[in-house]
Amino acid sequence: MFSVCQSFSVGLNKYKISTGSPLSKLQRQFTIQCASESLHYSATNATDPASVAASINNSAFTGGVGKTRGDWQSSCAILSSTVVKQQQDNEKTNGVENVTVVDRDRISDLVPTGNLPKPLSDLIPTPAHGSETRVAYQGVPGAYSEAAAANACPNGEFIPCDQFQVAFQAVELWIADLAVLPLENSVGGSIHRNYDLLLRHRLHIIGEVQLPVRHCLLALPGVRKQDLNRVISHPQALAQCELTLNKLALNVTREEAYSTAGAAEIIAERNLRDTAAIASERAAKLYGLDVIADGIHDDCNNVTRFAMLAREPIIPRTDRPFRTSIVFAHDNGTAVLFKVLSVFAFRNINLTKIESRPHRNRPITFVDDDNGETAKRFEYVFYVDFEASMADVRAQNALSDVQEFTTFLRVLGSYPIDISPWSPSGGIHRYDVT
Numbered sequence: 172m173f174s175v176c177q178s179f180s181v182g183l184n185k186y187k188i189s190t191g192s193p194l195s196k197l198q199r200q201f202t203i204q205c206a207s208e209s210l211h212y213s214a215t216n217a218t219d220p221a222s223v224a225a226s227i228n229n230s231a232f233t234g235g236v237g238k239t240r241g242d243w244q245s246s247c248a249i250l251s252s253t254v255v256k257q258q259q260d261n262e263k264t265n266g267v268e269n270v271t272v273v274d275r276d277r278i279s280d281l282v283p284t285g286n287l288p289k290p291l292s293d294l295i296p297t298p299a300h301g302s303e304t305r306v307a308y309q310g311v312p313g314a315y316s317e318a319a320a321a322n323a324c325p326n327g328e329f330i331p332c333d334q335f336q337v338a339f340q341a342v343e344l345w346i347a348d349l350a351v352l353p354l355e356n357s358v359g360g361s362i363h364r365n366y367d368l369l370l371r372h373r374l375h376i377i378g379e380v381q382l383p384v385r386h387c388l389l390a391l392p393g394v395r396k397q398d399l400n401r402v403i404s405h406p407q408a409l410a411q412c413e414l415t416l417n418k419l420a421l422n423v424t425r426e427e428a429y430s431t432a433g434a435a436e437i438i439a440e441r442n443l444r445d446t447a448a449i450a451s452e453r454a455a456k457l458y459g460l461d462v463i464a465d466g467i468h469d470d471c472n473n474v475t476r477f478a479m480l481a482r483e484p485i486i487p488r489t490d491r492p493f494r495t496s497i498v499f500a501h502d503n504g505t506a507v508l509f510k511v512l513s514v515f516a517f518r519n520i521n522l523t524k525i526e527s528r529p530h531r532n533r534p535i536t537f538v539d540d541d542n543g544e545t546a547k548r549f550e551y552v553f554y555v556d557f558e559a560s561m562a563d564v565r566a567q568n569a570l571s572d573v574q575e576f577t578t579f580l581r582v583l584g585s586y587p588i589d590i591s592p593w594s595p596s597g598g599i600h601r602y603d604v605t
């Protein structure tokens with residue numbers, strides 16, 4: 172028997188939750204009703220309707236998306252199911268889509284509160300443990316990732332991790348509240364490892380940091396460029412400085428290190444007088460090295476985009492520019508990728524990034540061609556970023572359509588775009604060799 176226990180509202184929609192009998196020790200079935208439909212939801216560890224309401228609100232836009240439209244609505248679009256329906260009717264009559272703000276608590280959020288963007292940090296949840304937000308990053312102090320973490324959370328406590336995966340795990344295991352990890356660089360391109368890890372872990376993107384990266388060549392005090400046999404750094408940093416290193420005409424081999432600042436640390440610890448590191452000025456100060464060439468990155472607009480990852484998503488809004496990141500896969504079909512991308516184009520939603528990675532569970536399929544021969548086809552998952560908030564009905568409807576063409580769809584996060592003032596990171600022709 173179900174009994175009505177709790178009502179809650181999401182934007183303009185009112186919902187009632189009824190609790191049912193337990194499915195198991197840990198699971199209980201709940202029914203959520205709104206004016207137009209009834210959805211079933213079973214929650215692990217949830218014992219009361221209030222915590223179900225909270226977890227629904229949290230997972231609403233970000234959970235993995237099920238196979239059917241019903242699953243999709245219960246996991247992703249519940250916050251706006253009525254709004255979407257009304258909107259679709261409007262679309263039919265007007266051919267135009269409006270932007271609707273959906274916020275779980277306050278109708279006043281329907282009204283944008285000002286012209287200026289708010290700082291990113293006002294969306295970072297306050298940690299329950301009461302102390303500073305703990306931010307995991309890959310590398311050691313002096314790494315660009317540490318600078319990005321400080322940018323994301325100026326008063327944070329920073330936790331260095333030796334691998335990207337460890338930073339993911341630090342958040343999952345509650346050692347950290349956030350992880351700040353690089354996704355792409357304007358010169359070096361995508362950091363594929365982190366795209367793969369996003370899919371393997373269940374963290375949510377809650378923000379981004381676009382960090383201008385200014386590389387320096389560092390060596391022990393007194394070392395001149397003609398003393399060098401080796402330059403060591405993170406592979407991204409080596410790639411970002413490739414042309415400039417050639418121009419400097421150093422007679423050096425290039426070797427990879429796990430972090431730019433880690434490379435500086437190695438030189439200091441081992442007293443390597445024939446080796447330079449590509450790293451930040453801060454790394455030079457921390458490890459007692461000299462800057463022997465400053466601004467050695469190939470492009471003065473050298474920017475790395477970092478994702479802020481958390482265990483819980485943030486509630487998307489429309490009072491500032493938002494980006495949404497999704498990942499999807501599809502089965503064989505004609506022009507599926509084109510169809511998927513067109514759902515954004517038709518709604519005037521700007522795509523800012525597309526990345527494909529091998530489909531881990533199904534990297535290759537075999538297809539019979541017209542000559543009766545079997546060909547191998549590579550299979551991919553696609554990561555797409557687009558400029559719209561999941562609180563925007565255009566984005567909700569676009570994803571509803573994407574669902575039609577795909578076999579797997581997950582919203583990795585809907586988060587404010589970093590629009591902090593731009594200062595170039597110096598660069599080519601600006602180095603000064605001693």
Ligand SMILES: O=C(O)C(=O)C[C@]1(C(=O)O)C=C[C@@H](O)C=C1
Nearest residue numbers: 314315316353405407430431475
């Ligand atoms: O080694 C560092 O300092 C890092 O923070 C890593 C990293 C990266 O992975 O791309 C971050 C920013 C720069 O693009 C170079 C390296």
